[in-house]
Amino acid sequence: MDGIRARSLPAPRVHTVGHVGGAPIHYPHGVPDSWISDEMRAAVGREYGSARKSLPISLSDIRRWALAIYYPEAPPRLFWDEEYAATTSYGGVVAPEEFNPFAWITADGPNLPTNFEGAVRGSGPEGSLGIASPETNFVLNGGIEMEHGVRMRPGDVITSGLTKLVEYRERPTRLGLMLITVTETTWTNQGDEMVRISRSTGLRY
Amino acid sequence: MDAEVGQELPTFERMSGFHAWNRYAAVNEEFVPIHMDDDAGKAAGNAGAFGMGNLQVAYLHALLRQWMGDEGRIVSVACQMRAPNLRGLRTIAGGRVVAVRPEGGETLVDLEVWTQTEEGTVMTPGTATVALPAG
Numbered sequence: 001m002d003g004i005r006a007r008s009l010p011a012p013r014v015h016t017v018g019h020v021g022g023a024p025i026h027y028p029h030g031v032p033d034s035w036i037s038d039e040m041r042a043a044v045g046r047e048y049g050s051a052r053k054s055l056p057i058s059l060s061d062i063r064r065w066a067l068a069i070y071y072p073e074a075p076p077r078l079f080w081d082e083e084y085a086a087t088t089s090y091g092g093v094v095a096p097e098e099f100n101p102f103a104w105i106t107a108d109g110p111n112l113p114t115n116f117e118g119a120v121r122g123s124g125p126e127g128s129l130g131i132a133s134p135e136t137n138f139v140l141n142g143g144i145e146m147e148h149g150v151r152m153r154p155g156d157v158i159t160s161g162l163t164k165l166v167e168y169r170e171r172p173t174r175l176g177l178m179l180i181t182v183t184e185t186t187w188t189n190q191g192d193e194m195v196r197i198s199r200s201t202g203l204r205y
Numbered sequence: 206m207d208a209e210v211g212q213e214l215p216t217f218e219r220m221s222g223f224h225a226w227n228r229y230a231a232v233n234e235e236f237v238p239i240h241m242d243d244d245a246g247k248a249a250g251n252a253g254a255f256g257m258g259n260l261q262v263a264y265l266h267a268l269l270r271q272w273m274g275d276e277g278r279i280v281s282v283a284c285q286m287r288a289p290n291l292r293g294l295r296t297i298a299g300g301r302v303v304a305v306r307p308e309g310g311e312t313l314v315d316l317e318v319w320t321q322t323e324e325g326t327v328m329t330p331g332t333a334t335v336a337l338p339a340g
Contacts, residue, residue: 061232068228069263071219078275088275097279098259098266103234111234138249140239141258143329145283175250201285 035134035179035204036168040126047162048128052108054101054158062095062154069096094151097196101158124181124202125165134179134204142180142201149194157190166199176205206273206337208314214300217268221256221290229260246289255289261296261320261329268298268318269335276338280313284320284331294322300333311336 059082066075077084078094085093095101104111126133152158167182181202187195219225223241230236235257238245243253262284269279290296297320304315313336320329 065232068225068232069260069267071225071228076270076275090275096263096266096270097282098263100233103232140249141286143283143285143331144258144262145281146262147281148279199283203286 032134032177035136035170035177037132037134039131040134040168043126043129043131044165044168046129047164048125049163051162052102052106052160054106054156054160057095057099057101057152057154057156057158059093059154061101062093062099062152065099066096069098090151090153092153094153097148097151098146099152101152101156102160107157124179124204125163125183128163129165136179136204138175138205140203140205142203144201145199147197149196150189152189152195158195159188161186161188173205179204206277208302208305208312208337210302210305212302214268214272214302214316217264217271217298219264219296221294221296222292223254226254226256226260229257229263233257233259235259251289252291255291256296258286258329261286261290261298264296264298264320265300265318265329265331265333268300269316269333272300273335273338278311278336278338280334280336282318282331282333284318284329286329288322288326288328290320290322290328296320296328297323311339313337 063080066079069075075096078088078090079096080093082093085091102111123136123139124133163183163185165181166184167180169180171178171180181204182199183202184197184199186197189195226240230240237257239249239251240246240254240257246252246254262282265282265284266279269282270277298318299321300316300318302314303317306313306315313334316333316335318331318333319327321327
């Protein structure tokens, strides 16, 4: 009998975890009342990961970035025309402020591919902090704040410092109980000048 | 260059779709199923595949650069990802001046910025501060 019961499907169970627009939201039983564990709460303020150094930025990297962003129109000449850029106050080509010099390969070698298939676990900072990750299934980019310093130029080597866990919070949404994680990273160049401070908001549910 | 409170920036507009997303994926090494595969986008609770939030951030930067020209300086940009930029939508980046203030010999301008669809759905509401080029 135990075997028969074990094979029968359990009745769907739901619980109410919040409200959106006045209507109660019922989530499947697997969704906890909170994603934030005590050890996650205790980790707020800690830094994690390791510093990364880019390879020297190439003019081609900058040109291709600008072409991708401005497609299907031509990007500003400042990002691809050396002769023109030399006449500006920058004295040469600079990168668009949002440029990422860490794509594909860094001074440590090629980036290893990330497996985004299936359940997304460990996509937050918990693994690097040595604590258990919440069992969320999806991850989204919730937003970003960028403070820009000096411009990135061809030949620059950019260092991304350790990342700081700034905040966890959560709220009920139509997609589920949303775990919101805010992290902060600072980039500097080879002259130790601030290039960018990025504060990222990750959403998991 | 001058700016006045309430002034609207000329929009920066692009079509959302794989032609733009694939180019951005190639330069930012951002190959995530929700940006490549309708089934993955649906599984994540959306109508299908949708574009990268980081590309929306880039469009906000392009909006500011288009307005200021090469000699302007973007001090900061912040935005939230509120709605997906689905295939076939026209992404319209816009901005409005909310404050103009002198600081350290520069003229800083605070702006409300956003991307929205043609129907008016705001996808990425945000804020920005720029330093205007002198003269």
